[in-house]
Amino acid sequence: MMTRNEIQEKILAILTEDFEFDNPGLDDNLRDDHGFDSIDAIELLAKIEKMLGFTLERKEKEQAMSIRTINDILDYIEAMAASRRS
Amino acid sequence: MTRRVVITGCSAITPIGYGKDEIVSSLRGGVSGVKPLRDDGLLTEYIHSRVFGTVDYTIDYEFSRTFRKTMGPVAFYGCQVAKDVLEAAKLEPEFISSGRLGVSFSSTHGSPTVQRDIYKTFFSKSKKEFSSIGAVDYLKSMVHTTAVNITRMFGITGRVIASSTACTTSSQSIGLGYEMVKYGIQDAMLCGGADEYDTTTVAVFDNLLACSVDYNDRPQATPRPFDQNRDGLVVGEGAGIVLLEELEHARARGAEILGEVIGFASNNNGGDLILPNLEGITATLELALADAEITSVDVDFVSAHATATKMGDVIESQAMYDVYGDGPLVTGLKSYMGHTMGACGAIELIITLYMMEQGFIAPTLNLETVDERCNMLRHTSGVTECRADIAAVQNFAFGGVNTCLLLSHGLRS
Numbered sequence: 001m002m003t004r005n006e007i008q009e010k011i012l013a014i015l016t017e018d019f020e021f022d023n024p025g026l027d028d029n030l031r032d033d034h035g036f037d038s039i040d041a042i043e044l045l046a047k048i049e050k051m052l053g054f055t056l057e058r059k060e061k062e063q064a065m066s067i068r069t070i071n072d073i074l075d076y077i078e079a080m081a082a083s084r085r086s
Numbered sequence: 087m088t089r090r091v092v093i094t095g096c097s098a099i100t101p102i103g104y105g106k107d108e109i110v111s112s113l114r115g116g117v118s119g120v121k122p123l124r125d126d127g128l129l130t131e132y133i134h135s136r137v138f139g140t141v142d143y144t145i146d147y148e149f150s151r152t153f154r155k156t157m158g159p160v161a162f163y164g165c166q167v168a169k170d171v172l173e174a175a176k177l178e179p180e181f182i183s184s185g186r187l188g189v190s191f192s193s194t195h196g197s198p199t200v201q202r203d204i205y206k207t208f209f210s211k212s213k214k215e216f217s218s219i220g221a222v223d224y225l226k227s228m229v230h231t232t233a234v235n236i237t238r239m240f241g242i243t244g245r246v247i248a249s250s251t252a253c254t255t256s257s258q259s260i261g262l263g264y265e266m267v268k269y270g271i272q273d274a275m276l277c278g279g280a281d282e283y284d285t286t287t288v289a290v291f292d293n294l295l296a297c298s299v300d301y302n303d304r305p306q307a308t309p310r311p312f313d314q315n316r317d318g319l320v321v322g323e324g325a326g327i328v329l330l331e332e333l334e335h336a337r338a339r340g341a342e343i344l345g346e347v348i349g350f351a352s353n354n355n356g357g358d359l360i361l362p363n364l365e366g367i368t369a370t371l372e373l374a375l376a377d378a379e380i381t382s383v384d385v386d387f388v389s390a391h392a393t394a395t396k397m398g399d400v401i402e403s404q405a406m407y408d409v410y411g412d413g414p415l416v417t418g419l420k421s422y423m424g425h426t427m428g429a430c431g432a433i434e435l436i437i438t439l440y441m442m443e444q445g446f447i448a449p450t451l452n453l454e455t456v457d458e459r460c461n462m463l464r465h466t467s468g469v470t471e472c473r474a475d476i477a478a479v480q481n482f483a484f485g486g487v488n489t490c491l492l493l494s495h496g497l498r499s
Contacts, residue, residue, distance in 0.1 A: 039221050043155070046218070046220070055213075
């Protein structure tokens, strides 16, 4: 079970290295500030699945489409991890 | 009412160099870009033809991830040559996004590298592997991937044409773009084609007995268009693009006019999908002359399709002789780089432009003993310093598609 800080560290690394974000801030608007689009969202979900170690259901993936910030991503990952524990 | 269509920019990535200086140097020096076939870990070892027209130099792409993420290798080629031309042309941003600039560009497939990876995943029969098919794989492998990656990168909002007709892909792209401008539908078009390194294409042509196999130990000695010892085509890779512009539009912005597209024709043989067809090819050449409102004696140079297949060169020679006689110089430019497939028409047109501008015509490489059935033509003998005002660029494709583009050096007089 990863802490929020550990998740944050991994996500920031992914966004910086794989998505080439420049100085990402936790409350930056992903689309407006970093050009993050629906294609990126799908690609990020694949990386999140790998991080979590399980496959997300289609409805769970659809929930991710409302994500706007990095903090939203962290909330989403925590929620998905919690759903598998419950 | 029709409008005149001029060429105001061009760029090519080829097995004999990137850009005018390198390509002209290779042509003048008789340098071949044919190299040994790479082992890509698939069925390569079983392919009889061990040669490929290879782009083996590094290209410094400076595309951000925003654009890279939807691009396979073929789109990298396409976007790079488009970037070259747009940077040199310095078109106003307002014009680029006005809807009056379109793109006519394609490849024989999308990206075969990406397609292969998708199918490898499919055949893995693993749920885990299934999820590895990326969100962007479709965008990289769809047949108009090059055209729309270009529109996306540069914010182009006009017509998109993705002619995907094998070996006539980019000659059709240019011809259809020419018609878009000529008939007033667009004011300018970026036109051309690209194809990436692809072993599967070699395998297919190999099994059709169309590939060169006798020169595996000396790749630069093949292909040999019109030569009596030719033994087939050599698959290659590359990209070529031209900026076509309506004459007054080009003049108004002070653009350098490299050439003018004065005629285009394309038809189909209406029958066999593989065999060359004398009647169909001859008709194409005549239709292009009619479109340009010139006669065959006006043509100074012919860039022949000349793949170096046993029958293709003979039929094309007969068609050229029937239409042009022995008047124009004839060169098969594939002898330098192999058959760059979806890129060949654009690359061969650009090389023709370079030669017209520099006042020389390069000979067909490896043409040592002309096949007697191709001997009635005026084959370019050595690097020939001469003036060529009007040239024909002809290409023919599987599927029976034929094209002929006619262009003038500078503005047609």
